[in-house]
Amino acid sequence: MATIPLFSSFRYSDSLTVVGISVCTAIVCEAISWLLIYRTNSYKTLRSSIDKAAKKLETMKTDSSKITVKKSKTKKIDRVETSLKESSRDLSLFKFKSGAVVALVLFVVFGLLNSLFEGKVVAKLPFKPFGLVMKMSHRGLQGDDPTDCAMAFLYFLCSISIRTNLQKFLGFSPPRGAGAGLFPMPDPKTN
Secondary structure (H helix, E strand, O other), rough: OOOOOOOOOOHHHHHHHHHHHHHHHHHHHHHHHHHHOOOHHHHHHHHHHHHHHHHHHHHHHHHHHHHOOOOHHHHHHHHHHHHHHOOOHHHHHHHHHHHHHHHHHHHHHHHHHHHHOOOOEEEEEEOOHHHHHHHHHHOOOOOOOOEEEEEEEEEHHHHHHHHHHHHHHHHHOOOOHHHHHHOOOOHHOOO
């Protein structure tokens, strides 16, 4: 019942079904993100301003490391850093609206998979995981074999790796200077 008939006689059918559904989900999520975010002019404008500010900041910092830093140069660097942080925050807020839709899709798919593979071993791990990882990988499974892997763990690993690599492949990965997000690290200069 839990497998697609094409894979039902294959040894790794459950694992391949989970990985295949994870790939399809990643493609659907990126399509949703493209519709709501990546094709809009405001996203393209924000992304280009972040790229420009990151390049400018990088050149300013390399120039300032070669010579003694003047106070005016430090103020310019601080201004560019502030503008980069603001643009990154704006980009994160802009991406937030599609995040809710993508989360809804992921919850629905996870619920469907959870009902299909409840209590079923879908993969064997090539190692014996340690405490916390074993609790995640063995969640909902009967038995004492620590190398048994539940659907939730495999789906989680696949979703993270496939979606991240798909974003890089399609060119949708976050800009180079946009690492701060909604909750940036505190500035050590102000403390």
